Amino acid sequence: MFRFFLILLFVVCSSCKYESQKSSQNFGSDSEEKKYDLYEPSEMALHMNVMFDIQKSIKEDIQNGTTPTDFPEEILKIHSAQMSDFKERNQTFEAYSHLFVEKFELIFDSTSQVPLEKRYNDAVKLCLNCHQTECTGPIPRIKKLLIK
Structure with a gap:
């Protein structure tokens, strides 16, 4: 029984040493440079995030009783x-992008008789409609931008 234990211990220790050598060869090598394929968002993807932040801020303003007055020109980069x-x-x-800009401009129309929440939600719904045809991930x- 004692011999069996010694043999088992020797096998385990030997395999650990082998794995250690193998991993140091893979990771310690300067001649082999690893390259990672990292996702880089497109200019449009980054712009969509900016538009989301703008709309989120406008939603918060509307919910706090503030009427937005300055159209953010950044929207036009769409x-x-x-x-x-x-x-x-x-x-x-x-x-869709042209309709969105038109609807978004209506949010800032102080002469409109349409309630502000409806004008805002109409612009957000255009985003949803467009994203149902392409790029459904952000739906x-x-x-969450809709005012309920």
Whole structure:
């Protein structure tokens, strides 16, 4: 029984030493440089995050009783921001982006008889409609922008 234990101990120690040598060869090598494929968001993806933040801020203002007065020109970059390599501007995107800007401008129209919450929600709903045709991932996040 004692011999069996010694043999087992020797095998375990030997395998640990072998694994240690193997891992040091893989990670300690200067001649082999590892490259990682990291996701880099497109200009449009970054712009969509900016637009989300703008809309979130406007929503908070509306809920606090403040009427937004200055149209954020940053919104207009929707027409020029570079899309991801695997996406392209198509007629659907162009139509939705122009409608969105029109609806978004109405939020800042102080002469409008339409309630502010409705004008704001109409702009957010255009985001949802567009994202239902392309890039559906952010839909749950966009729904959080709606004023209920």
